[in-house]
């Protein structure tokens with residue numbers, strides 16, 4: 416089950432280029448990264464956000480060149496930021512990313528922490544829209560800021576009323592500073608915020624004196640039918656900060672590097688970033704991410720085609736095998752948020768948000784009975800209990816096998 420079945424006209428051609436069908440399960444099981452090592456060999460791992468793809472050839476070539484030259488020193492220069500600015504112009508029709516208003520940072524989450532440090536003090540509040548990427552809780556609270564939740568609203572989209580209420584609570588009647596840490600697009604729902612939604616966020620944030628830090632790591636992974644809006648491109652967001660990288664879209668989490676960037680009114684804040692922070696990214700990481708953004712665009716398009724097919728296949732499989740489970744196809748990312756509350760499984764091990772590897776409720780059941788590893792919804796905060804996050808950046812064959820196993824586990828309960 417390591418190859419995609421041919422389905423329909425043109426499927427063979429699409430499969431030839433689809434990065435998701437190029438590695439066999441045997442090859443993937445030889446990997447030593449978290450996704451493939453955290454669970455025993457009989458488990459299909461569809462949890463942490465790593466993809467079952469080979470390296471994009473442009474990235475592999477850049478790394479091979481660096482290795483052959485022994486080019487393994489410290490990172491230098493602005494090539495990564497320049498590649499990102501060019502990518503933003505081509506893909507997002509945005510030419511507002513000023514290279515002089517950027518800084519390289521070790522990875523997106525360390526970038527998030529450093530940006531939050533620039534605009535909040537210990538004891539201040541950081542608002543997040545729950546359910547959301549669990550490290551938003553862990554990293555923020557470990558850094559001495561209080562997390563304040565603004566639960567997502569109808570359609571799992573940002574709820575402006577809940578956000579405003581959270582901003583008021585976060586500011587504590589103006590007694591403390593606050594920031595809004597946004598996932599744009601949103602992990603785990605795959606929602607792509609619209610320009611109007613982002614403009615409303617910017618307006619609310621200005622009115623309540625809340626600084627926005629936009630995590631845009633999933634931005635290159637917007638699928639057919641949606642388009643990405645950089646937060647800093649909307650009116651009112653001039654004092655915003657953002658951070659992104661090629662890590663999710665080209666599967667480069669092991670090659671650490673990311674870019675933080677500032678709107679014109681936040682450029683002075685970004686200049687206060689301690690110099691040592693930009694010594695943290697790996698030079699090989701910078702080389703790989705730069706090559707991805709510059710020369711890995713065709714590969715990305717092939718990937719997006721495969722992910723689009725997988726999100727549709729998942730819809731069919733859920734309907735066929737997982738009765739009662741809710742699935743709203745994501746507009747971006749390779750993450751599917753499955754609402755399993757109708758299965759009536761309690762999250763009795765739930766310890767609160769943040770601990771990525773903890774399993775409870777349906778995720779525990781699917782691991783024990785189906786031998787499929789998913790991310791447990793409760794670690795994504797309020798609104799997450801009873802849900803699971805499934806990573807569909809794998810071959811259609813693995814996806815089919817996993818959902819069939821999950822269906823049998825539900826039927827045999």
Ligand SMILES: Cc1ncc(COP(=O)(O)O)c(C=O)c1O
Pocket residue numbers: 464522523524525548598602630632633660662663668673
């Ligand atoms: C929203 C979001 N931010 C950050 C990260 C992690 O990025 P990094 O490994 O660069 O810290 C992820 C990884 O899945 C993510 O989904």
